[in-house]
Amino acid sequence: MKQKIYQVDAFTDTLFKGNPAAVCILENWIPDELMQQIAAENNLAETAFAVPGDKAYELRWFTPKLEVDLCGHATLATAYVLFNHYGAEGDIIRFSSPRSGDLSVKRSEDGWLTLDFPKDTIQPDYPSDEIIQALGKRPFGCYKGKTDYLYIYEEQEDIEELDPDFFRMSKLDGRGVIVSAPGRETDFVSRFFAPQAGINEDPVTGSAHTTLAPYWAEQLIKTRMTARQLSERGGYLKCEIAGNRVYISGQAVLYLTGEIELP
Template sequence: MKQKIYQIDAFTTTLYGGNPAAVCILEKWLANDTMQKIAAENNLAETAFAVAKDDHYELRWFTPEVEVNLCGHATLATAFVLYNYYAFKENTLRFISPRSGELLVQKNDSGLLTMDFPTDVVTSATEQPNITEAIGKKPLEIFKGKTDYMLIYETQEEIEAMQPNFHLLNELDCRGVIITAKGNDVDFVSRFFAPQCGIPEDPVTGSAHTTLTPYWSDKLNKNILTAKQLSERGGDIQCEYHGDRVKISGNGVCYLVGEINV
């Protein structure tokens, strides 16, 4: 069987920037093992699979090693594919994730895509010596969300200079670790590490901004924020805090359209 596949650079207007995601729009669900093998073969942070169901699309995401609960950049990439290659005409695209519920994506006249995600609920965490050792520098504060730890630092330069120990990070009991600080030219900056999921450093992590946005909204006393993820590829994100929901906006660029054998 031949299956169409797309590779989209998400959260960027520049080819080879942002975070690449593969997207497969399926007629029906493949076996879990098959989807996991496709994701491993792609060897991208995430491969998204979507199936049309009545007035929405069911959506799932796989890293090269595991299925994950939520992936922002691959959701944006899937919306980009549906709008640009499947002639989806409505302004609002409705996804249902078996693990994260309803996820809405809107497209404005300029092509900017805005995702509406549930806000992560975070709690203050006590000092975590194993996390500090893995990251390499003691944070000002530590928070624990649904799947990730978030570490707060003072400056953008600290975030840029961090060189974590990925072997130690891989031993932590969490999906990943977010490090963040106030930005020099944007409201806040971040990096995201998730070696447990086969992603040592994610280029741009939409889902992490469901954790980052409420924190920085409260800290900076504003609901609309600009953000940058300081990976090698880099990415630009616009965020809006709406209490129990976070709107995360970005652009996409198509790198590849092809077919795979399934």
């Protein structure tokens, strides 16, 4: 059986920047084991699988090692594919995630895509000696969200200079570690590490901004913010707090259209 596959660079308007995601639009669900094998073969941070439903596309995301609860850049990439290659009508695509509920992506006239995601709830936390050793520098603010840790530093340079010990970090519970600080040219900057999920450093992490945006909205006393993720590839995002939701906007660029052979 042949299956179309797309690879899209998300949260960027420039090829080879942002975060690459693979997208498969299926007619019906295939076995979980097969989706995991495809994700491992792609060896990208995430591969998204979507199936059309009555009122929304059902959507799931896989890293090379496991299925995740929520993925921003692969959702953005899936919407890009549906808008540009599957003739999706209107300006909103609705998704239903078995792990994260109802999601949507809205297209604006200038080509930006806006994710409508649930806002994370964070609680103060205390960093263990293990995480301080893994990061190499003690943060001054520490929090725990639904799936990730959030560590706050004083300056953008602190984030740029971090050189984590991923072996130590892989022993931590949770999906990953977000590090963040005020930005020089944006409201805030961040990096995201998730060796326990098979991704040492994610290029641009939309879902992490469901944690970052509420934190910085409170600190900066504003509901609309700009953000940059400081990975090697880099990415630019706009965030807005709207009640218990976070709107996360970005651009996307098609890299590859192909076909894979399924057993």
